[in-house]
Amino acid sequence: MPPAMIVKVTVTLKNGVLDPQGRAIESALKGLGFDGVAGARVGKLIELEVAEGTARETIEAMAKQLLANTVIENFRIEMP
């Protein structure tokens, strides 16, 4: 097996898509006395262990075909 590298794919909701979990977090933070929170959005972080040298295009294809639903979500890829 070739040496592995960790690629991070962050999946976030598109602007304008209602995020009730984010709203709940925002109001819970206010309930704890943190008044400076104007908004909260919940996303996902997916860490992939892939072979060193895997092309960004391959990760993008993974994100488009499965990791994100591009109807409602954006994704961001971080490679080492």
Place this chain on the structure above:
Amino acid sequence: MKAAVIVFPGSNCDRDLADAITKVTGRTPAMIWHRETSLPEGLDFIGVPGGFSYGDYLRSGAMAARSPVMQAVIEAAGQGRAVLGICNGFQVLTEAGLLPGALMRNAGLNFVCRNVQLSVANTQSVFTSHYAAGEQIIIPVAHHDGNYVADAATLDRLEGEGRVAFRYAEAVNGSARDIAGILNAEGNVLGMMPHPERLIEAEQGGTDGRRLFEAAMMALA
């Protein structure tokens, strides 16, 4: 009507759906496991049942939509076979690209499990022809992710083409334009969050779901 019901790990309405089809049509549907790569010959109707396929991992319906059997379902839909996705089945059909939009967490964050009033918005499809336009019917819902989302252009197109099959007649989950069920452009694929298979006989508390299966049987038999 020759029918099949798809079964994923985590499906839990598959037997209810099979029972409803059997009671209405007199024929027992084939139960098709998600690992299958083909469907029986000569199918008229494919049911994608409710439940929590693959534990709702990643997103509701996301894993099931990429399972081997769904390639066969997509092909069958393309050939004009009737495909009905209920609840998690609706989520699977959107994730598989057979229907537009997506189903998000309910606006109130609660799992909603109760009878709801629906308004019938389309009476032209193989599934809805036994309802009257604007008819109010009662069908139960049981879901956490039923909040239908699509961009404004898609919503306009669905409404303009008469592809909204059912709307909620009361506040349920925050769905855009109160959409409870939609059809594909050809009208042979219906996805809906409410569970018509749960109201087939009076003993279940009502029969408003029965006419959906009767309509399909009359159109397809």
